[in-house]
Amino acid sequence: MTKISDGSSSAGSGKREIAGIPTRYLAIGAIVVLAVWFLFANLDKVKIQFWVFTVTAPLWVALLATLLAGAALGWLLRGRQAK
Structure with a gap:
């Protein structure tokens, strides 16, 4: 159940809250929980081959x-797009 908070100073603020x-914050929390679960589900060691060498991790x-x-690439491209 989504509740739109009634900002007394500005009625059209549009901030959504649950409880x-x-x-x-709820979306960020859900993504973090899913990411941690995904990481713990993938603990096996794998061979990662680069052009010259191979790493086991x-x-x-x-x-x-x-x-x-x-994330770094997205941040760099976002900077170019803003200009």
Whole structure:
């Protein structure tokens, strides 16, 4: 059940809350829980082959590195788009 808070100073603020908690925080919490669950479900070791060498690491490390690389790329591209 989604409740729109009634901002007394501005009626059209549009902030959504569930049980007094902003939906943005609930969404972030759900994503964090799912990400942690996904990482713990992928603890096996895998071989990661680069052009010249091969590394053996837990799958969660490879997934985390990919996530960080994607976040960095998105942050860099967002900066270019804003200009």
